[in-house]
Amino acid sequence: MRATNLLAIVLVVVSAFAFLITETGCASVVPPSGGPRDSLPPVIVGVSPENKTLNFNQKEIRIAFDEYVELNDIFKNLIVSPLPKIMPEVTRKLRTVTVKIKDTLQPNTTYVYNFANAIKDLNEGNKGKDLLYVVSTGNYIDSMELSGRVKMARTGKADSTLSVMLYSNLDDSAVVKERPRYVTTVDSTGIFFFRFLAPGKYRLFAMKDESGSYLYSGEQVFAFADSIVTIAPEPPTPVIMWAYQAEKPKEETEPEENEIDRKEKRLKYKNSLDAGKQDLLSAFTMTFENPLKTFDTTKMLLGMDSTLTRAKGYKFTLDSTARVVTMNMAWTPDTTYYLVLEKDFASDSIDRQIVRKDTVKFRTKSLDDYGQVKINFVDVDLSRNPVLLINQGDVTINSFPIPANRIIELKLYNPGDYDMKVLYDTNKNVKWDAGQFFGERKQPELIVDVERKLNVKPNQWETDFELKVGRDGIFR
Numbered sequence: 001m002r003a004t005n006l007l008a009i010v011l012v013v014v015s016a017f018a019f020l021i022t023e024t025g026c027a028s029v030v031p032p033s034g035g036p037r038d039s040l041p042p043v044i045v046g047v048s049p050e051n052k053t054l055n056f057n058q059k060e061i062r063i064a065f066d067e068y069v070e071l072n073d074i075f076k077n078l079i080v081s082p083l084p085k086i087m088p089e090v091t092r093k094l095r096t097v098t099v100k101i102k103d104t105l106q107p108n109t110t111y112v113y114n115f116a117n118a119i120k121d122l123n124e125g126n127k128g129k130d131l132l133y134v135v136s137t138g139n140y141i142d143s144m145e146l147s148g149r150v151k152m153a154r155t156g157k158a159d160s161t162l163s164v165m166l167y168s169n170l171d172d173s174a175v176v177k178e179r180p181r182y183v184t185t186v187d188s189t190g191i192f193f194f195r196f197l198a199p200g201k202y203r204l205f206a207m208k209d210e211s212g213s214y215l216y217s218g219e220q221v222f223a224f225a226d227s228i229v230t231i232a233p234e235p236p237t238p239v240i241m242w243a244y245q246a247e248k249p250k251e252e253t254e255p256e257e258n259e260i261d262r263k264e265k266r267l268k269y270k271n272s273l274d275a276g277k278q279d280l281l282s283a284f285t286m287t288f289e290n291p292l293k294t295f296d297t298t299k300m301l302l303g304m305d306s307t308l309t310r311a312k313g314y315k316f317t318l319d320s321t322a323r324v325v326t327m328n329m330a331w332t333p334d335t336t337y338y339l340v341l342e343k344d345f346a347s348d349s350i351d352r353q354i355v356r357k358d359t360v361k362f363r364t365k366s367l368d369d370y371g372q373v374k375i376n377f378v379d380v381d382l383s384r385n386p387v388l389l390i391n392q393g394d395v396t397i398n399s400f401p402i403p404a405n406r407i408i409e410l411k412l413y414n415p416g417d418y419d420m421k422v423l424y425d426t427n428k429n430v431k432w433d434a435g436q437f438f439g440e441r442k443q444p445e446l447i448v449d450v451e452r453k454l455n456v457k458p459n460q461w462e463t464d465f466e467l468k469v470g471r472d473g474i475f476r
Contacts, residue, residue, distance in 0.1 A: 041126040042069050042119060047133060056135035061099040061113070063133065068094055068122035076212070077118035081182040081196075082109060083214065090118075108138030112196045114184075134196055144197035144231045148239035149190045150206045150223050153444035154432060156474075158190030159221065162243065165214060166194065167203040170228060172438060175205055175216045183214065197231050204229045206241055216437075221245045224437050244434040244444035267352045271360065278337070278364045280412060284327040290348040291322035299342035302327070308338055334366035371456040373410040374464040377402050377475075385425040389447070390418045390454060399423070399430045415458045420450035422475055450475040 046064035049056065074090045084103035091098050097119060105111065115131035134141060150162055165180035186192045186206070204225040207216055216222060223243035229236060272285040295318050302311040314329040325346075327339075339360040347353045380386050386402045397418065400408050423432055424446045435444035451474060456463055467475045 039124070039126060041128045042067050042121045043128075044131060049135065051133055051135075052141055053135045054139050054141070056105070056111070056137050059101050061101070061133065063097045063099070063115075065095045065097070065119070065128075069097065069119050069128075070122050071097070072118055072120045072127065074118050077116070079112075079114040079116075079183055079185065081112045081114075081184070081194075082106065083179050083181065083183055085179075092119075105137050108136075110134065110136045110138075110142035110196050110198065132195075142196050142198045144199050144233070145235050146194040146197060146204075146229065146231060146239070147235075148192055148204075148241065150186050150192065150241045150243055151190050152221075153242035153244045153435070154447050156446075156448055158186065158188060159208070159243065160186055160188045160190075161208055161210075162186050162190075162206045162221065162223075163209045163214070164192040164194075164204070164206045166197070166229070167205070168200060170201060170203055174203065175207075175224075175437075176218075177215070179214045180205075199231050199233070202229045202231060204239060204241070206243055218246060219248075222435075222437065224435075224441075226441075226443065242435070242444055242446060246436070247434045265352060265355070267346065267348055267354050273360075273362050276362050278331060278362050279414070280331045280333060280365055280370070281414065284329065284339075284362075286325040286327075288323050288325075288346075288348060290350070290352075292318065292325075292346050293322075293349050293351070294344075294347045295322075295325070296342075296345055299345035301340040302329070303338040303340065304332075304335060306336075306338075308340065311337065331364045333364055336361065336363045367412070368459045369415075370412040371415050371458055372462040373408070373413050373454070373456060374462060375408045376466045377406040377408070378466050378468045380406055380422075380467075380469060382406070385428050387423040387425045387430055389421045389423055391421065392416070392418055401425070401428075401430060413456050415456045418454040418456070420452065420454050420475075421447050422450060423447050448473050448475065452476065 042065040044063055045066045048062045049058055069092055071090060071092050075087060078087075078090060080087065086102040088102055089100040091100075097115075099113065111134070113133040115128055115133070117127050119128040119131060120126055136142070146166070148164075149158075150164065151158055162185070164184050164186060165175075166182040167174045167178075168181045169178060181202075182194055182197060184192050184194050192206075205216070206223040207214075208221040210220075221243050222245070223241035225239050225241055229239065267288070269286045269288045271287075272282070278284060297316045300316060301308065302314050303309055304311045311329070314327055317326050317328070318324070319326070339362075341354060341358045341360070343354055343357050345354075375388070377386070377388075380402060382402065382404065388400045388402060388408055389396050390398045390400075400410075402408060402422075425431075426445050427433060432447060433445050436442045450467060452465070452467065454463065470476055
């Protein structure tokens with residue numbers, strides 16, 4: 001009997017302690033050790049007022065979950081549409097999230113609270129999925145939809161940090177002056193999806209909005225739909241947008257002065273030779289520590305042998321910084337050259353010159369140092385002005401417009417491993433151009449991937465292959 005009574009007392013105490021934890025949240029919640037890891041996201045088990053409530057006029061929403069939860073950067077991840085002027089205050093306690101509405105709700109309007117990524121469970125950090133709470137201040141729920149995809153024009157890749165925005169104000173200036181009516185995000189593949197939209201006509205944009213202002217400054221990553229989007233019972237065709245970042249105009253600036261060693265009396269420079277060898281495909285350059293004050297090309301001679309027979313066809317130019325001298329020349333392979341510099345051929349900003357007459361001896365590379373490349377582009381659309389870009393990393397080494405016969409043939413090319421892309425060059429300037437929304441409203445030029453890598457080997461080995469355009473636009 002004593003054992004039975006003692007067991008009953010223990011059960012009462014444990015039950016009371018559990019009740020206190022649940023109601024007050026004062027005790028620490030310690031997850032049990034061992035067992036399989038919880039990989040399930042938190043699930044909504046109750047909402048007050050109920051989801052899809054009509055004639056909604058409350059100032060507080062309470063959402064109960066099936067496990068303990070915490071907020072995950074709520075001001076960044078909670079998306080409310082239509083976008084309120086004042087964001088709601090959101091708090092959590094154990095399994096319950098409370099939303100206090102601070103803004104004045106518009107009449108006859110459907111509101112969507114999207115908590116995706118904004119709520120996660122306490123122990124494992126699993127983020128909630130499809131956590132939508134929908135109410136209407138009128139007597140019906142708007143049910144229109146819009147979907148699409150946003151990709152970066154320059155890379156063809158998705159950027160999951162972009163926001164997609166719908167404006168009921170159709171003026172171009174709206175994206176600069178006011179916040180959008182509806183907002184959503186893209187997923188890791190660039191796909192976006194609006195639900196519970198009101199019918200009507202809208203402007204559609206995408207933008208990287210790190211400040212949370214939803215205003216376009218002209219500097220962020222940005223995309224725009226070519227035409228007005230009509231939201232109607234029949235869903236519109238998914239919209240594809242290409243994002244870009246506007247290129248800043250290059251400013252003319254004064255060249256920076258290096259720290260000058262005034263005790264050093266010699267004019268110092270570096271040349272572009274590689275182990276004493278000159279690339280047949282490049283110019284010879286001389287880069288000086290400080291800007292040149294005087295520069296006299298008549299006191300620079302390029303000779304082709306030990307007798308200094310003057311070479312033909314070379315030309316010297318000084319760049320705008322007055323630091324780089326370029327010698328352009330149609331080089332003869334496997335040939336020794338002598339560049340003779342008179343003592344006073346140049347002086348820098350503190351009147352330094354070379355100490356005495358100088359001669360730079362070098363030899364050009366031979367044809368065996370290079371490989372050959374031949375690429376046949378099958379069925380490429382020449383009306384789009386395609387240009388082959390050959391890259392190393394993010395740097396474009398060469399650009400070659402694809403000719404009418406669709407064959408690019410390079411008799412000499414430096415050995416190495418390269419990436420390739422194809423630029424659709426709208427304005428035929430053989431370089432990528434960003435878009436422009438205001439004024440002429442120009443979409444960015446597109447660059448698409450070439451899956452194959454270009455591997456060029458020396459000694460005139462020929463790299464010969466075909467590239468075809470797939471249905472996804474990628475060359476293979």
